[in-house]
Amino acid sequence: KNEVEQSPQNLTAQEGEFITINCSYSVGISALHWLQQHPGGGIVSLFMLSSGKKKHGRLIATINIQEKHSSLHITASHPRDSAVYICAVGKYGNKLVFGAGTILRVKS
């Protein structure tokens, strides 16, 4: 079993819909990262969090340390949000372990 599991693997939404991507992990962590990767390779850090909730624009990330679960929400989704969203956990000792990613496609 992978240490970081994301769901769903693929997600297609209509513009304007509320989107949720989930991440579960099985190891002790120091922090959890949500990353966005567009076709062509570039990865951008969206959030780094170790507790509670963070919000940036239309993006919201939450984490429940006891349940070892995090969610990334996108409100009022837009076609430009189409990308791969990756959850990564920072293990004690600093090595990051990545989930396989969620491929999001938002249709107009």
Place this chain on the structure above:
Amino acid sequence: DTGVSQNPRHKITKRGQNVTFRCDPISEHNRLYWYRQTLGQGPEFLTYFQNEAQLEKSRLLSDRFSAERPKGSFSTLEIQRTEQGDSAMYLCASSPRLAGSNTGELFFGEGSRLTVL
């Protein structure tokens, strides 16, 4: 530009040749990471440096792979005697060190795509 820079962006080579990739991190970041990503998969950890010290190396990194960060600034990743299975995107990231040895926010380069024929 103060982002993470990688070069070359693309490298096509014949099996058996050696290749070297370079990463220039954000200047004030003391942590530098190398990851490998194949199509449809999330990045896999290869190795990381704190300043010039290589602190961890994945079992994925065979003896044909070597990474250096000689002055604690830029880093190189060399692959000797390349194999077709080495074809992947090689990603570099840097981060500042936070209190308690935790990792700060990651900043990624655009990656170096390797194709081994």
